[in-house]
Amino acid sequence: MRQATLHQLKVFEAVARHNSFTRAAEELFLTQPTVSMQVKQLSKAVGLPLFEQVGKRLYLTDAGKELYTTCREIFDRLAQFEIAIADMKGLKQGSLRLAVVTTAKYVIPRLLGPFCQRYPGIDVSLMVTNHEYVIESLVNNRHDLYILSQPPEDLDVSIHPFLENPLVVIAWRDHPLAHEKNIPLKRLAEEPFIMREPGSGTRKAVQKLFDENGISLKVKLDLGSNETIKQAIAGGLGISVLSVHTLALEGVNSSLTILDVEGFPIQRSWYVIYPSGKQLSIISQTFFDYLLNEGKTVAEETAFQGIFSQASKSTDESE
Template identity: 85%
Template sequence: MRQATLHQLKVFEAVARHNSFTRAAEELFLTQPTVSMQVKQLSKVVGLPLFEQVGKRLYLTEAGKELYTTCREIFERLSQFEIAIADLKGLKQGSLRLAVVTTAKYVIPRLLGPFCQRYPGIDVSLTVNNHERVIENLVDNRDDLYILSQPPEDLDVSIHPFLENPLVVLAWRNHPLANEKNISLKRLAEEPFIMREPGSGTRKAVQRLFDDQGLELKVKLDLGSNEAIKQAIAGGLGISVLSLHTMALEGPSSPLTILDAESFPIQRYWYIVYPAGKQLSIIAQTFFDYLMNEGKTVAEETAFHDLFNYGSKPDSEEK
């Protein structure tokens, strides 16, 4: 095993965790043939096959299970080593690993700007993924902090709200409802909706609102990104509900408008999440404190102040 490289172990661990060469390649930004080659070379070093294919499913062999357990122990020790070194260096040098859900890409980069200017020696790795992938990373404790709009309810994690994330109704600016006031939910229910994929936090919140009123949400089109939804709205395909933060870069000439509808905005929040009991490095703790103490102010200063006044932040909670 002394001939095995750390890179090969990382590739193997990703394949074993996902039970998929394809998903491991996506996570590691490698081609699938490269991932397969690395696993094949590692199998030669071990002297036994690490995976077996049954039908279309991939399974770990006994040797693979042993190596996977060993890899997790190695990477956990390395993570502890990184924390210790970061603490020794203080805030002069080090790294910060963040995993955020897709919509947070409109928020976190703006908040990172002033933080990185304050601490120029810190290297930041920002991973943007859908809710499911971020939760997978959280379960595996692969990052320092996680930013979510829908914290998990079935995991032992610490949860801290730090910034409002209101959901608003968006329509084409020439839509018949664009100039109406206090539009009823019943009237909105007559419109075709363009929504994120089933399972997304935004869609669940909207579905819950309509269900509570006994109304049917007519989803005409499912799209996997907020930008695609905004383009579809501009194309006149329907209306949608998105985070207000998705409008951050829209100017006065935007083809989109926010509808004045009852029960909106739906008040939600951005949360900092990490495994309960996790020892945060000095860098992660400093960024955590920065978000909790300065996050809202920085967001208002770097975006549009008048669109953030949608209520007060709830008390922090832990689960």
């Protein structure tokens, strides 16, 4: 084991956690052959195989299980060491590790800008992924803070809302309903819907609204990307419900518009989350306080302001 490197242990831990060389490679931004080679070299250093292939499934051997447990202990100790060092350095330098759901990519980078200007010595690692992987990261305590719009209900975590995240109905700007007011939900249900994949927070919120009103939701197309959904809407394939933040970068000549529909916007929030009892480093605590105290103000000073105004106007007019 003296020949094993920390990099090899990180690669092995990712493969063991995902039970997949491919998914580990995607997470670590490495090629699959590189991941395979690192695991092979580590297995050689251990002197025993770490994985066994049964059909298409990958399983840890007994030696692999022991090493995986050891890796988790090592990485937990290193994380504690990083916290201690960051506290010693204060806010002059250090790192901040964030895991955020995909839609938050329209929000968090804009909030990070002023924060990083205020503390230029801080290096930020931002993992943008789907809800499932953020929860997995949260369970394994791999990041400092986590940004979600749908907090977990079955985990012992500290949950704090910091910014509104209303869901709005989006259509092509020349859609027949574009200029209608207070569109009934039943009328909207006649339109083909383009939605995020099953399990996404947005889709669950929309499904709940339709179920409460006894109306069937007609989903024509499932897509895993907000940008792809916006392109599909612009192409006339249907309408969708997305976070208003996804429109932040759309200009005045956007091909998309927000429909005025009863029951919308669906009011939601962004939450900053971390495991209960977790000791936040001084950097993590400072960013946490920044989100709670300044997040909404900073967001309103960016491109979100006009979008929020449009969504709010729709709500006011429908009332």
